[in-house]
Amino acid sequence: MNRILLIIQREYLSRVKKRSFLIMTIVGPILLSAIGILPAYFASMPEPDRTLMVLDQADILDMDKGTDRISLKYLGPPANYTIDEAKEQFMLTEDYALVYIPTGSGWDPDFISKNIVIYGKEEVSLGVKSFVEDIIRSKIEDLKLRNQGVDPEVIAQVRTHVKVKSINIEESGVEEESIVEGKMVIGFIFAFFMYFFIFIFGSQVMNGVMEEKSNRVVEVIVSSVRPFQLMMGKILGSGLVGLTQFLIWIALSFIIYTAFTGIFLADKMEAIQTMAEQSAAGGAESIEQLQNDGIGSVMTFLDTLNVPLLIGSFIFYFLAGFFLYAAMFAAIGSAVENQADAQQFLFPVTIPIILSIVIAMKVAEDPNGPLGFWFSMIPFTSPIVMVTRIPFGVPYWQLGLSMLLLILGFIGTTWVASRIYRVGILMYGKKITWGELWKWMKYGG
């Protein structure tokens, strides 16, 4: 259809020529690459060193000095201090926290382990809290074992450091190291991107329809094209603008990312290079080091992803999801005459979008669970929920089914929307209710 192409063209050009498009195009990739780089950058930043003051009345820590990062110093002798005196003392120092280990009436390890308190001048960090829990647990376990008559040397030997590496076995039999955190980040970026895209471009479609209605140009246009063609032309045009923006962002982000890693992290890269060589020579330690290193893990992680599938399916969900919602936004825009009236109808449209992003958070923790499965099948939530799952790997039949349902979904919403739209665009000065929209849907012609 030649005419629908004209509408798409006008829609596309009038949006791309706007200043806001240019601004978003420049700012977007800076944000996007910041999301990619900053976590790695922060991961490589050390936590500050901390000193904890300890009042060890149970004498359980055995004057342990702690680690380089978190050092322990003791108030002593413990019997000379009450907890209140210890707190006063603590407030006079620069120390990060005060750990109080009471002894209770008798010397009972189970009583002690349940009554330890950390006082902080501010919220005590999770890292410090778990450090204290770990060290006290191992001391109490040692004590209990020794009381049972176990040889201290045996105890030392029993202590084992466990580090679990999780690996996915592909159907092809290839084993692939899974880096869950990285996949979560990719999934989140996709989900949030989709979320903002649907909201921003969806409301643009709505405002565009509302503008055509309120400046009355719409009646002239629909004397040349069918209302359905006008609506679809607007939606397709806006979708193409979004796709253009997305592709520019991907390209620019890639350039910025490459430039950034090339210039600022060149020395790190070299280190990774040498480590990789060492590891090839059999240095098992360096692999672990490599994995613990922020940038290194991002780099090795990117290699594990099926990037074409990722980008391809993202673009599918991006467009199909947008079409599904844009049709509804267009219908709302056609029914109302100003932004304020639009609010009551926007509510039920925005609920599934917001619900999707909440569910996406949950799904990232358990990508193949029932929650993830069902919500990546429902067309209203699948665009956001499915893109969260895709980096983790989704069975092809689920992907196919979800795509099919989404296509049916957007055909459905488009049909309903077009029936409301064709009446709404020519309806003025009427207070619109849900019942009214329902009636319009049933009109003939």
Added chain:
Amino acid sequence: MQINVDSVTKKYGNYVALDGVSAEIPSGSIFGLLGPNGAGKTSLIRIMNQITGPDEGRILLDGKPIKSSDVSRIGYLPEERGLYKKMEVGEQSMYLARLKGLDSKQAKAALKDWFERFEIQDWWKKKVEELSKGMAQKVQFITTVLHNPELLIFDEPFSGFDPINAELIKNEILELNRKGTTVIFSTHRMESVEQMCDYIALISRSKFVLNGSLSEIRERFRDNTFKLEIRSDQSEEQFILPAGALLLEEKNEGNILTKVVRLESANTTPLLQAGMQMGTVQLLSEVIPSVNEIFIQTVKESHE
């Protein structure tokens, strides 16, 4: 282009906007669509433009049912006009012309002609929001007629124009009609109907209550009313009304007496004789009701 409206019915839910209306609009005519607000004029116009479809009945163009490609044969100027405010005049006119099926070369050439004719060439690069309302209306008129449609449909074409521009538009419409374009317009301005229309249809409460050629309709509304002007020195009490006649109006200016009388039949001899007895009959003419009177009378009757 001849247009036949063939028992068209349009409903919105329980509300009947058009109730089986039929009309024939002969090729090359100027057809006035009259009726009070909310009677169904705009519904009919939108159906003719295929903006909405009829629930029953059909529209025929030159004897064939209307089809979607016919939009390029029709030009439509809605009552509520508007253009994209942020778009440039030239760009926008090109867009609307191309939606009507012109290619960009044809559109450009035609626009150039019209812009020169209206002497508005320097508006091409202006944004619509920079134009006054009247200026924008001119642009809109041009985009309506640009693709040389065989049928032009105007909904209240003169509203929003100052008298000079309204005259300009009126002459353009008449000129296009002379070249063979069939014109349909709806209006409340009865004097423009009288000046321009060959045919009229009057819609009231979703139905045509009057439909046909203007002269034929006026013929039908003749009621033997005559106006008589007498130059006389006698006092007007001397005037003897013929038997069965009804005096509707009278005026006495110096020695000129004017009487408007409804007679029992078209036979004017008794009236003329009565006048001649008074003095010199200067004028005897039939009073044919104006479209306005016909309009008011018919709408009232249809509501009774």
